[in-house]
Every structure is written in structure tokens, then in C-alpha cells.
Amino acid sequence: MLEWLTVSENNKKIFFEMKAIWSAVQHAGSPVGPIKIENALLEINNKIDQSLPKNRRVSFFTYNKKWIAYAAAVVFLIMLPLTYLINDKHNISSHEAYVTTNSNDIKTIILSDGTKVWLNSKTSLTYPEKFTGERREVILDGEAFFEVTKDATHPFIVKTSSFRVKVLGTSFNINSYKDSFLANTVLESGKIQLQTTEGQNLITLRPGQQAIYTPGTKDLEVRNVAVNEYTSWRYGLVSMSNVTIQDIVKSLEETYKISIQIDSVHLRNHRYNFTYKKDEGAEEAIRMLQYMTGLNCKVK
Numbered sequence: 001m002l003e004w005l006t007v008s009e010n011n012k013k014i015f016f017e018m019k020a021i022w023s024a025v026q027h028a029g030s031p032v033g034p035i036k037i038e039n040a041l042l043e044i045n046n047k048i049d050q051s052l053p054k055n056r057r058v059s060f061f062t063y064n065k066k067w068i069a070y071a072a073a074v075v076f077l078i079m080l081p082l083t084y085l086i087n088d089k090h091n092i093s094s095h096e097a098y099v100t101t102n103s104n105d106i107k108t109i110i111l112s113d114g115t116k117v118w119l120n121s122k123t124s125l126t127y128p129e130k131f132t133g134e135r136r137e138v139i140l141d142g143e144a145f146f147e148v149t150k151d152a153t154h155p156f157i158v159k160t161s162s163f164r165v166k167v168l169g170t171s172f173n174i175n176s177y178k179d180s181f182l183a184n185t186v187l188e189s190g191k192i193q194l195q196t197t198e199g200q201n202l203i204t205l206r207p208g209q210q211a212i213y214t215p216g217t218k219d220l221e222v223r224n225v226a227v228n229e230y231t232s233w234r235y236g237l238v239s240m241s242n243v244t245i246q247d248i249v250k251s252l253e254e255t256y257k258i259s260i261q262i263d264s265v266h267l268r269n270h271r272y273n274f275t276y277k278k279d280e281g282a283e284e285a286i287r288m289l290q291y292m293t294g295l296n297c298k299v300k
Contacts (some may be wrong), residue, residue, distance in 0.1 A: 004048075014048070016235060016236075016237065016277060018044045018048075098124065098125075098126050099119065099124065099125050099126075099127075100119075100123065100124040100125075101119050101120070101121055101122070101123055101124075102121070102122060103121060104121050104278070105121070106118055106119065106120060106121075106233070106234055106236065107119040108234075109125070111127055111131070111136075111138070112128075112129065112130045112131055113131055113136060113149045113151065113154075113156075114149040115136075115146065115147065115148045115149045115156065116146075116147040117138075117144055117145070117146050117147075118144060118145040118234035119142065119143075119144050120142060120143035120144065120233055120234075121142075122142055122177070123140070123141065123142025123143055123144055124140070124141045124142060125138060125139070125140055125141075125142075125144060126138065126139040126140075127139075131154065134153075134154060134155075135154060135155050135156075135157050136151070136154050136155070136156045136157065137156075137157045137158075137159060138156075138157070138158055138159070139158075139159045139160075140158055140159070140160050140174060140176060141160065141161065141176070141177060141178050142175075142176070142177055143173070143174065143175040143176075143177070143233075144173070144174055145171070145172070145173045145174075145231055145233075145234045146158065146167075146170075146171065146172055146173075146174070147171045148167050148168075148169050148170055148171070148190075149169060150168060150169025151168070151169065152168055152169075155167065155168060156168070156169075158174060159197070160174065160176035160183060160197075161176065161178045161183075161197070161215075162176045162180075162182070162183035162197070162213055162215045163176070163183060163185075163194055163195060163196060163197060163202070163213050163215070164194075164195040164196070164197060164199060165185055165192050165193070165194060165195070166192065166193040166195055167190065167191070167192045167193075168190070168191070169190055170187065170188075170189055170190020170191060170192055171187075171188040171189045171190065172185055172186060172187045172188055172190070172192055172205075173185065173186045173188070173230050173231045175230075181214065181215075181216060182212060182213065182214045182215075183212075183213055183215070184210055184211060184212045184213065185205070185210070185211050186209070186210045186225060186227055186230040186231065187205040187206065187207050187208070187209055187210075187227075188207060188227050188231060189207050190207070191204060191205070191206070192204070192205050193205075194211050194213065194220075197215075202220055203220065203222060205222070207227075208224055208225065208227055209222055209223070209224055209225070210222070210223055210224075210225040210230065226239075226241040229241045232275070235277075236277050236278050236279055237275055237276070237277050237278070238251060238255065238275065238276055238277075238278060239273075239274075239275045240272075240273065240274050240275070241273050242271045242272075242273065243271065243272055243273075243274065244268065244270070244271065244272075245262065245264040245267050245268070245270065245272070245293065245295075246264065246268075248272065248274050248289060249262055249264075252276075252282065252285055252286070252289070255278060255282075255285075256281075256282040256285070258282055258299050258300070259299070259300045260286070260297055260298070260299060260300075261297070261298045261300070262295055262296075262297050262298075263295065263296075264293075264295060267293060267295070272292065272293075274288075274289070274292070276288060282299060283299075286299060
């Protein structure tokens with residue numbers, strides 16, 4: 001799979017499309033019918049099959065369909081934390097000491113130690129041209145995902161207006177805007193220490209945990225979360241877990257600046273997992289929503 005993904009940009013695009021489809025049909029609240037699952041798997045297999053060289057193609061549906069469903073689930077679950085392996089490295093000029101992104105674009109930079117950083121919209125990162133001294137320090141205002149190069153002798157420190165995060169080598173997300181009354185960090189892998197702005201240790205997080213900190217009251221909440229929901233933005237995806245139809249509609253309306261009318265009274269108690277890719281546009285997201293729920297939507 002990884003070999004196929006690195007062949008072309010189109011293969012990467014197909015992967016993310018299929019990832020979004022798979023997430024969309026794995027909703028809670030009401031079971032997905034076997035026909036829908038079979039059709040979704042058939043679409044996935046056909047797209048991959050069409051993209052492979054003829055001598056590498058295989059008829060997936062010659063195998064037991066129940067086995068395929070489990071296998072497909074395992075493949076996609078395994079691929080989620082590995083998606084960073086297939087993204088190209090976009091270096092920024094080594095003379096840049098301050099980076100900001102004010103649009104909806106996601107900017108990727110690589111620091112002098114090899115640490116990779118994704119910046120979300122309205123985010124700034126200040127960092128040295130080259131790390132020197134005992135610590136590697138950067139200053140963040142906004143939201144960013146870090147894949148820190150491991151160096152036990154030189155801890156990596158992310159400073160924000162709300163707290164500090166100290167790491168050795170790990171991947172995690174930080175959301176800390178200066179004008180926000182709270183901030184949070186989510187750990188994907190490794191280990192991080194959450195500290196006050198003065199450097200006092202607050203807590204050490206384990207993978208899959210989120211820490212929500214309110215600097216004004218010094219309240220700290222730690223909870224287990226679906227990490228992908230908080231980190232998939234760096235691939236242009238919006239992922240939601242265990243949400244209502246109204247939550248999904250609100251997200252689509254805010255993302256695409258549209259108004260959606262939907263008759264969802266009989267689904268008000270249902271919960272869903274829903275993922276869509278921003279640059280695919282509102283029509284594609286609405287199509288996925290209709291496919292998942294069976295409802296008719298109108299966009300104004």
C-alpha cells in the first residue's frame with residue numbers, strides 16, 4: 001500500500017478520498033446496511049485496481065466478503081497513523097525566522113533539526129534559523145501539529161501564551177490562540193510534559209490523551225479522545241466523531257459559508273462519525289451526508 005501511495009499524487013488523492021468514505025460509513029446510532037458496505041468496498045477496490053499496473057491487479061471479491069470487510073477495516077485503521085509517511089516534505093527558506101498563515105491554506109515547514117510542523121490557518125510560528133544551546137525552543141500562536149525529531153540531550157519546547165509543552169521525540173497537536181480563554185494539546189505518539197508558561201510541570205500525557213487548560217483559572221482537564229479528529233486537519237480533512245446531524249450541518253455551513261435545510265427530526269438521537277475533505281467542495285460533502293443518512297438536503 002505504501003509503495004502504491006508514493007507512486008503519484010493521484011494515488012494519494014484516491015487514498016484520502018477512500019479514507020473519507022470509510023470514515024463516513026462507520027457511523028454509530030444505526031447500523032450501515034450490508035448493501036451499503038459492499039458497495040463502498042467495491043468502489044474502493046475498483047479504484048485501487050484501476051490505478052495499479054495490469055500485472056499487479058487482483059480481484060479482491062474472489063475472497064470471502066466477510067473477510068474483506070474485516071481486512072479493509074484493519075488496513076484503514078493501520079493506515080491512519082501512517083499517513084504522514086506519504087506526504088512530501090516542503091522546506092521553507094532557512095532564512096525565515098517567522099512564519100504565519102492567514103488564509104485557509106495549511107503550511108508545512110521543516111526546522112533545522114528535521115522536526116516537521118504543520119500550521120493551520122491564522123497561525124504563526126517563531127523559530128531560530130538553527131537550534132543552538134541545550135534546548136530547542138519555538139513560539140506558537142494558533143494551531144499546529146508537530147512531528148519532533150528525537151534528541152534526548154536537547155528537549156524540544158513549544159511556548160504559547162497559555163502553556164508550554166516539553167518533548168523529546170513525539171507527534172502532537174497544539175491549539176493555543178492568544179485571544180482564546182483556553183488551550184489544548186493532543187498527543188498522538190510518544191510522551192509530552194504540559195507546563196505552565198513559567199515552566200512548572202502540570203501533567204505528563206500518554207498517547208490518545210487531550211489536555212484542556214484554562215490559564216485564567218488554572219483549570220486542567222485530561223480526557224481520552226479520538227486523536228484523528230484533532231489532527232486530520234493537516235491533510236485538509238475535517239473529522240468528527242460521535243456527533244449529531246446538526247453538528248455535521250453546522251460544520252459544513254461554517255466551512256463552506258452556506259445554509260443547509262435538512263429534515264432530521266427522526267435522526268435527532270443518532271450519532272455519527274463523519275469525515276470530509278475541504279477542497280472537494282460542498283456538493284461532495286453533501287453527497288456523502290445524503291449517502292450516509294438517506295436524507296435529502298437542500299443547499300441555498
